[in-house]
Amino acid sequence: MTNNKSTPLVDELEAGPWPSFVKEIKKSADGPMASDLLGVLERSYTEKIGHWKHGGMVGVKGYGGGVIGRYNDLAQEFPDAAEFHTVRINPPAGWFYTSEVLRRLCDIWERHGSGLTNFHGATGDAVFLGAKTAELEPLFGELLAAGFDLGGSGSALRTPSCCCGPARCEWACFDTLAVTHELTQAYQDEMHRPAFPYKFKIKASGCPNDCVGAIARSDLSIIGTWRDDIQIDKVELAKYVAAGKPDIVHDVVERCPTRCMRFENSTLSLDNDECARCMHCINALPNALSPGKDRGAMLLVGGKAPVLGGALLSSVLVPFIKLESPYEDIKELLAAIWDVWSEHGKHRERVGEFIQRIGLANFLEQIGLDPQPEMVAHPRTNPYIARHEDKA
Amino acid sequence: MPPIAVKRKTDIGAPHYHGLLPPIIQRNYGKWVRHEIPRPGVLVHTSESGEKLYSVRAGSPRLLSTKTIRLFAALADEFSGGFLRFTSRNNVEFLLSDGGNVAPLILRLEGEGYPVGGTGPAITSIVHTQGWIHCHSAASDASGVVKSVMDELFPYFGSMVLPAKVRIAFACCLNMCGAVHCSDIAILGLHRKVPKINHGTLFKTCEIPTTIASCPTGAIRPATIDGRASLEVIADQCVCCGNCYTVCPSMTMNDPEDGVSIWVGGKVSNARREPMFSKLAIPFLPNHPPRWPEVTTAVKSLVELYAAHAKPFERMGEWIERIGWPRFFRLAGIPFTRDHIDDFTHAGETYKRSVQLRRSPAWGQGG
Numbered sequence: 001m002t003n004n005k006s007t008p009l010v011d012e013l014e015a016g017p018w019p020s021f022v023k024e025i026k027k028s029a030d031g032p033m034a035s036d037l038l039g040v041l042e043r044s045y046t047e048k049i050g051h052w053k054h055g056g057m058v059g060v061k062g063y064g065g066g067v068i069g070r071y072n073d074l075a076q077e078f079p080d081a082a083e084f085h086t087v088r089i090n091p092p093a094g095w096f097y098t099s100e101v102l103r104r105l106c107d108i109w110e111r112h113g114s115g116l117t118n119f120h121g122a123t124g125d126a127v128f129l130g131a132k133t134a135e136l137e138p139l140f141g142e143l144l145a146a147g148f149d150l151g152g153s154g155s156a157l158r159t160p161s162c163c164c165g166p167a168r169c170e171w172a173c174f175d176t177l178a179v180t181h182e183l184t185q186a187y188q189d190e191m192h193r194p195a196f197p198y199k200f201k202i203k204a205s206g207c208p209n210d211c212v213g214a215i216a217r218s219d220l221s222i223i224g225t226w227r228d229d230i231q232i233d234k235v236e237l238a239k240y241v242a243a244g245k246p247d248i249v250h251d252v253v254e255r256c257p258t259r260c261m262r263f264e265n266s267t268l269s270l271d272n273d274e275c276a277r278c279m280h281c282i283n284a285l286p287n288a289l290s291p292g293k294d295r296g297a298m299l300l301v302g303g304k305a306p307v308l309g310g311a312l313l314s315s316v317l318v319p320f321i322k323l324e325s326p327y328e329d330i331k332e333l334l335a336a337i338w339d340v341w342s343e344h345g346k347h348r349e350r351v352g353e354f355i356q357r358i359g360l361a362n363f364l365e366q367i368g369l370d371p372q373p374e375m376v377a378h379p380r381t382n383p384y385i386a387r388h389e390d391k392a
Numbered sequence: 393m394p395p396i397a398v399k400r401k402t403d404i405g406a407p408h409y410h411g412l413l414p415p416i417i418q419r420n421y422g423k424w425v426r427h428e429i430p431r432p433g434v435l436v437h438t439s440e441s442g443e444k445l446y447s448v449r450a451g452s453p454r455l456l457s458t459k460t461i462r463l464f465a466a467l468a469d470e471f472s473g474g475f476l477r478f479t480s481r482n483n484v485e486f487l488l489s490d491g492g493n494v495a496p497l498i499l500r501l502e503g504e505g506y507p508v509g510g511t512g513p514a515i516t517s518i519v520h521t522q523g524w525i526h527c528h529s530a531a532s533d534a535s536g537v538v539k540s541v542m543d544e545l546f547p548y549f550g551s552m553v554l555p556a557k558v559r560i561a562f563a564c565c566l567n568m569c570g571a572v573h574c575s576d577i578a579i580l581g582l583h584r585k586v587p588k589i590n591h592g593t594l595f596k597t598c599e600i601p602t603t604i605a606s607c608p609t610g611a612i613r614p615a616t617i618d619g620r621a622s623l624e625v626i627a628d629q630c631v632c633c634g635n636c637y638t639v640c641p642s643m644t645m646n647d648p649e650d651g652v653s654i655w656v657g658g659k660v661s662n663a664r665r666e667p668m669f670s671k672l673a674i675p676f677l678p679n680h681p682p683r684w685p686e687v688t689t690a691v692k693s694l695v696e697l698y699a700a701h702a703k704p705f706e707r708m709g710e711w712i713e714r715i716g717w718p719r720f721f722r723l724a725g726i727p728f729t730r731d732h733i734d735d736f737t738h739a740g741e742t743y744k745r746s747v748q749l750r751r752s753p754a755w756g757q758g759g
Contacts, residue, residue, distance in 0.1 A: 016543035027457035054641035099465035166422035208662035305568035
């Protein structure tokens with residue numbers, strides 16, 4: 001325990017209407033770890049600088065990831081925050097829990113760590129924040145016994161995540177929970193033993209609203225869509241027309257990106273061949289319009305944040321796939337992508353950057369997909385066309 | 393032969409979700425037909441059988457004590473049969489089959505300090521990173537900035553009065569664990585000093601080729617210091633991204649003069665406009681813990697400007713595209729500087745290459 005208990009700057013963040021993380025830390029500060037964490041944070045607020053040291057290799061036996069080593073540079077003053085490792089726990093798909101399961105996780109964490117958590121971290125893992133090295137093995141053993149395992153970290157497959165999908169959304173175009181769970185279970189080795197050039201993320205959103213930000217945040221983005229006509233419930237549509245809200249012409253028809261809708265004589269018509277399935281009209285008139293019945297997903301590849309070569313949104317790889325269990329088609333595609341990227345990708349090169357370096361056409365050839373116009377915003381504008389040896 | 397250890401069962405993966413879904417969801421999985429938002433923070437989904445599921449969404453600081461998780465579990469036992477979930481933006485959602493429990497649950501949640509809201513055209517929880525709570529490369533604290541900004545924007549969490557949703561995200565360095573780069577408003581921590589090299593440890597802690605390769609601008613080159621292999625940084629080329637620090641602990645970035653930047657107009661949804669990146673609005677604001685007044689003022693002004701000018705359903709980026717970036721900078725009163733002009737790999741794609749521009753008062757007026 002430390003005698004440095006005064007935290008006036010941090011205490012100011014207990015006030016105000018938004019739930020306070022400082023109050024959360026104090027709730028667990030009957031234990032020495034959370035108490036010392038507050039002291040470290042107060043020091044950061046005073047000095048305007050972080051006090052966590054760079055990494056450190058810690059983990060559990062047989063795994064190359066799932067635990068992020070965290071050591072503090074104020075170990076003398078705050079010994080109980082000196083080792084404060086992060087443990088990533090693979091959550092259930094869609095982040096559904098029961099009170100019983102949550103209490104079991106709390107029991108385990110109160111026995112082995114600080115009592116502080118993130119529900120959830122940015123990649124989607126449940127995060128236990130602040131474990132000492134000696135506690136990692138016993139903690140892991142209890143987690144396994146409770147039916148939980150570690151998530152991914154480092155140059156590995158990161159914990160796949162998804163929206164609530166068909167569990168609680170009428171717009172889900174495929175079973176986001178099923179595919180996320182299936183891929184998670186299929187690739188335990190790829191998650192727990194980092195062997196890729198860099199991280200690889202998979203995120204599944206059930207419709208083009210993309211509630212988990214798959215297109216921006218994942219190397220393989222699975223985003224729901226459909227290939228038949230948008231369903232229109234005329235009775236419900238008439239209610240919107242009568243209510244005058246939203247304004248069907250200004251707020252719906254004129255906001256359609258492909259201008260595929262008309263509203264004449266109180267009748268809404270849609271040219272489904274022109275529709276880009278963006279979701280706007282469905283979002284605006286949720287009771288009257290819904291995605292078609294012949295649903296599936298689009299697969300996109302290469303999304304990432306700026307490090308290293310700049311941020312990328314994922315780009316189209318497969319314009320439409322039915323995406324049904326046991327998901328052999330997506331597994332074959334993943335195997336092909338991981339094969340070529342693992343073989344030729346540079347250290348710390350995300351697959352999106354790898355594709356930019358070798359060219360999408362070369363990448364497609366390597367993974368065995370034919371070029372399609374849906375994959376590009378437009379064809380090339382420069383005439384520097386490489387010669388190809390005839391491979392036939 | 394060495395003794396064969398008893399192998400524990402590892403690689404079990406995630407618990408199957410099915411048993412964690414409330415019975416009403418198990419009965420209606422994939423059969424939902426519509427939803428409505430009767431009040432901020434409450435979603436009512438109706439299935440083809442006519443059954444109704446009530447979701448009550450409450451804000452959370454993401455960093456939770458097990459004591460709070462136990463509170464959520466107890467509330468779930470009392471009001472939602474023990475079933476709850478968390479959202480992609482760290483809210484907690486209670487899944488009720490009895491509509492009569494909605495109002496009492498809201499009362500209890502708000503009484504405990506967890507506000508109900510974050511639905512529809514609102515500002516929901518800010519997704520964020522670890523910051524000074526837990527990260528070695530943080531240029532700012534995440535939780536403190538987020539708490540301060542949400543206190544300021546609190547009325548927008550429990551109401552639905554904005555033209556469209558406003559997604560705010562915070563990342564404490566360019567690594568962007570929070571992947572904030574497609575948000576309506578992104579707050580991004582920035583280091584502003586070149587790395588401090590510890591030549592006494594570098595030769596044993598870092599791989600020199602890996603560290604050189606980690607630099608996006610080629611600002612790191614090999615050097616021999618006191619007879620030992622080390623590195624040097626060409627200061628004029630360094631953008632303080634911290635990539636070298638990620639691979640080499642002997643090149644530290646953290647400095648009391650670090651701060652944050654503000655980016656606007658990104659989105660991930662495909663609705664209407666295609667997904668787009670956030671663009672730089674304010675290049676630098678200082679770290680002023682514990683309340684970061686410069687940051688909260690800037691974010692609040694941007695939200696209010698957007699609320700006053702955007703049309704219904706327009707996200708911030710769609711509004712700015714409609715009025716044009718020059719007008720956005722004028723309206724926001726943000727000076728446009730050399731920092732706003734991209735100079736990285738695809739910079740040329742961001743230059744204006746046409747004469748289609750709205751007139752500007754800055755051009756003066758003819759007689």
